[in-house]
Amino acid sequence: MSETVIRFENVTKIYKLYSSTRKRLLGIFIKKVPYKKKKAVDEVSFTVNRGESVALFGKNGAGKSTVLKMITGVVFPTSGDIEVKGRVSALLELTSGFDMEFTGRENIYLKGHILGLKDEEIKALEDTIIEFSELNEYIDQPVRTYSSGMRARLGFAINVNIKPEILIVDEALSVGDAPFRKKCQKTVNEIINKDNVTLLFVTHQTAVAEEFCKRGIVMKNGKIVFDGPVEEASEYYKKMNAGKK
Amino acid sequence: MSTIKGFFKSYKDAFLVNIKEHTQHTPQVVKLSFADLKKTYHGSALGWAWAVIKPVVTIFVYWFAIAVGLRQGGDVDGYPYILWLISGIVPWFYMGDTITGGTGCIRKYSYLVTKMQFPVTTIPTFTNLSRLYVNIVITLIVVAIFWIGGYPPTLYLLQLPLYILFMFLFFNAWSLFSGLISAISKDFANLIKSLNIAVFWLSGILWNIENVADNKFLYSLMMLNPVTFICYGFRNCFVNHVWFFEQPQRLLYFIGWYLVLAFLSLWAYKNLRKEIADVL
Numbered sequence: 001m002s003e004t005v006i007r008f009e010n011v012t013k014i015y016k017l018y019s020s021t022r023k024r025l026l027g028i029f030i031k032k033v034p035y036k037k038k039k040a041v042d043e044v045s046f047t048v049n050r051g052e053s054v055a056l057f058g059k060n061g062a063g064k065s066t067v068l069k070m071i072t073g074v075v076f077p078t079s080g081d082i083e084v085k086g087r088v089s090a091l092l093e094l095t096s097g098f099d100m101e102f103t104g105r106e107n108i109y110l111k112g113h114i115l116g117l118k119d120e121e122i123k124a125l126e127d128t129i130i131e132f133s134e135l136n137e138y139i140d141q142p143v144r145t146y147s148s149g150m151r152a153r154l155g156f157a158i159n160v161n162i163k164p165e166i167l168i169v170d171e172a173l174s175v176g177d178a179p180f181r182k183k184c185q186k187t188v189n190e191i192i193n194k195d196n197v198t199l200l201f202v203t204h205q206t207a208v209a210e211e212f213c214k215r216g217i218v219m220k221n222g223k224i225v226f227d228g229p230v231e232e233a234s235e236y237y238k239k240m241n242a243g244k245k
Numbered sequence: 246m247s248t249i250k251g252f253f254k255s256y257k258d259a260f261l262v263n264i265k266e267h268t269q270h271t272p273q274v275v276k277l278s279f280a281d282l283k284k285t286y287h288g289s290a291l292g293w294a295w296a297v298i299k300p301v302v303t304i305f306v307y308w309f310a311i312a313v314g315l316r317q318g319g320d321v322d323g324y325p326y327i328l329w330l331i332s333g334i335v336p337w338f339y340m341g342d343t344i345t346g347g348t349g350c351i352r353k354y355s356y357l358v359t360k361m362q363f364p365v366t367t368i369p370t371f372t373n374l375s376r377l378y379v380n381i382v383i384t385l386i387v388v389a390i391f392w393i394g395g396y397p398p399t400l401y402l403l404q405l406p407l408y409i410l411f412m413f414l415f416f417n418a419w420s421l422f423s424g425l426i427s428a429i430s431k432d433f434a435n436l437i438k439s440l441n442i443a444v445f446w447l448s449g450i451l452w453n454i455e456n457v458a459d460n461k462f463l464y465s466l467m468m469l470n471p472v473t474f475i476c477y478g479f480r481n482c483f484v485n486h487v488w489f490f491e492q493p494q495r496l497l498y499f500i501g502w503y504l505v506l507a508f509l510s511l512w513a514y515k516n517l518r519k520e521i522a523d524v525l
Contacts, residue, residue: 015523024524025430028516069522073362076519088362098356101284113276114363 003085005166005198006048006071011080013041013066013222040066041077042222050086053192053199055209055230057237058219064202067219068168071200086198087115089164100144104135104154107143111158125161132187133157134180153180160187166198167191188212206234259511263421266364274367278374285375296379297386300338304331307451321453324484328394330451332483333476335387336412337450339380340472341441343373347420348437351428355525358428365518369420377413384409384479391483401486408478408489415471415503422510428521448472474499 017036018024027033041063048054058064069075072088098107108129112122130139133153143151160167169188189212191197203209209216209230216233218226218240226236267274286292308327312318321329350372357363384405388398427434447470454467454477467473474495481487489496 016520021430022432025426025432028426028429074359074522076522099280099284101287102280106280110277110280113273113280114357114361116270116273118272 002050004047004083005050005085006046006200007081007083008044008046008067008070009081011041011044011067011070011077011082012039013063013070013075014039014078039222041070043080044219044222044224045080046217046224046227048198048200050198051192051196052215053213054201055213055216055233056200056202056219057204057206057209057216057233059241062219063222064219065170068170068200068202071166071168084166086165087163088166088168089159089162098143098151098155101142103142104133104139104146105130107154108158112162115162117162129154129157129161132161132183149177156184160184160191163195164191164197166200168200170202185211206237210234255515256508256511259515263366263511263514266366267370270364270367274371274374277367278371278378281372281375282378297383300335300383303338304334307334311451317452322484324396325394328391328396329453329480329484331387331390333450333480335380335383336408336475336479337445337448337472338383339376339412340416340475341445342376343416343420344423344441344444345434345438346376347373347416348423348427348434350420351424351521352434352525355428358522359525365521366421366514369417369424373413373417373420377409381409387483396483399486401482401488404489405479405482408475408482411478411499411503412475415475415499415506418503418506418510422506422513425510425513425517425521429517429524444472448476450476468495469498469502471499471502 015038016024016027017038018027018033019035023033023035027035044063044067056064056067066075070077070082071084073084099110102110105126108126109119109122112125117125130136133139133150133156135150135154138146138150143154146154167188185208188199192199192212199212201209201213213230216226216228216230216237217224218233218237220240225240226233286295291298304327308318308330311330312326318326320326347369350369351358351365353372354368357368358365388402392398423433423437427437449467449470450472454464454473457463457467477485477495478489481489481492
């Protein structure tokens with residue numbers, strides 16, 4: 001049995017919804033200011049082992065993104081325990097997280113520095129990333145001049161090439177044209193199989209998920225309603241959408 | 246008893262996180278500070294020149310208004326008004342920019358909070374460092390201007406790094422506090438922006454606080470102002486030739502303010518760190 005890399009134990013995330021930002025500001029100082037509670041994730045428990053590839057299904061608002069953000073360490077749970085081991089590379093909204101004024105190349109370095117890589121390490125990856133992104137001469141232009149497809153390509157190229165241990169893909173594979181998409185899928189498959197990377201994959205396209213993943217989790221209203229082999233999970237999800245469950 | 250212990254422990258923990266994030270990410274902080282600096286002056290034709298043009302224009306305007314317009318430009322403490330003005334206004338360039346810039350720092354780098362795991366307490370540090378580099382260069386230019394003006398460097402200039410350090414630490418605590426609050430609410434940033442001008446005019450940067458020395462109450466109020474402490478600290482180095490330990494009362498006030506601000510910044514971190522990603 002391989003080691004557990006992600007462990008959720010009774011994790012609940014409640015977003016505080018204030019009726020205005022003024023109330024939110026007051027809420028910092030006065031705990032009594034009223035707000036609505038929105039349970040995005042409700043008592044969720046699961047574990048993921050190293051090398052597993054898990055697809056996460058669910059309608060909009062089911063809590064998938066919140067779960068991914070909690071694994072990334074961006075969002076904190078209201079209660080419950082989360083344990084994550086290893087470098088997490090998240091492809092959450094590929095087009096953001098860039099500095100618009102910097103060139104593509106400078107952004108590669110910036111991202112690398114933020115992740116704590118040394119200059120030499122980044123230099124070693126630089127060419128691979130540029131080649132993968134197919135940006136060619138555009139790499140030395142400011143990112144603000146890029147099209148959204150170019151940004152997504154660069155984002156994807158950086159994230160899969162910095163040798164992640166846990167890769168989180170949030171709808172990201174639906175970017176770019178068909179050949180680039182193919183290439184992304186091939187690369188993701190490669191790093192899962194070769195480097196024993198753990199993959200968490202969020203999508204609405206069950207067919208794509210079945211290509212990558214062996215296990216599927218279905219979420220509904222912040223709860224896990226199904227956890228098992230991906231084929232059964234996608235079947236369950238399709239039925240759920242058809243209104244049968 | 247246990248609640249008091251828990252209270253202290255929560256602040257101690259927040260403090261230790263702050264220290265740990267800085268020591269474990271020192272190379273990143275330095276790299277990001279240079280990236281921030283580059284970004285500030287990036288993409289304009291004159292580029293780096295703006296770092297000097299802006300203060301020069303500001304100083305000229307104030308000098309013109311006070312010395313030419315109001316005819317109040319007589320010598321101060323034996324120094325021409327313009328030199329006296331420069332020595333106190335240069336640290337203000339850092340402080341004024343940091344009062345507002347620090348307030349906006351977490352919003353400016355919101356992608357570091359919402360898109361990846363990043364040591365949030367270092368965001369004020371690297372954005373402030375980037376401003377500090379510019380300010381240190383300008384301070385060195387001021388040393389040269391004094392020299393050219395016939396006032397060669399004295400031993401008192403040796404305490405300049407200390408005042409710069411005081412200034413940096415103080416406004417770093419400020420930036421963490423106000424940056425976190427304004428991440429929750431934009432109103433706070435607007436409030437600070439409008440207060441910034443008031444702070445400038447009330448801090449004795451353009452006029453000598455010794456002018457109000459006969460009003461004891463007002464004078465001690467002035468001394469309480471940390472911005473005044475830094476500005477007159479710089480003037481102690483350039484003009485008045487006083488050591489910082491010769492004015493222990495001012496120093497104690499300043500340290501007192503610093504402790505209050507450090508406490509507030511830890512309080513804000515403790516309460517808001519987990520919330521800002523939900524809001525930004």
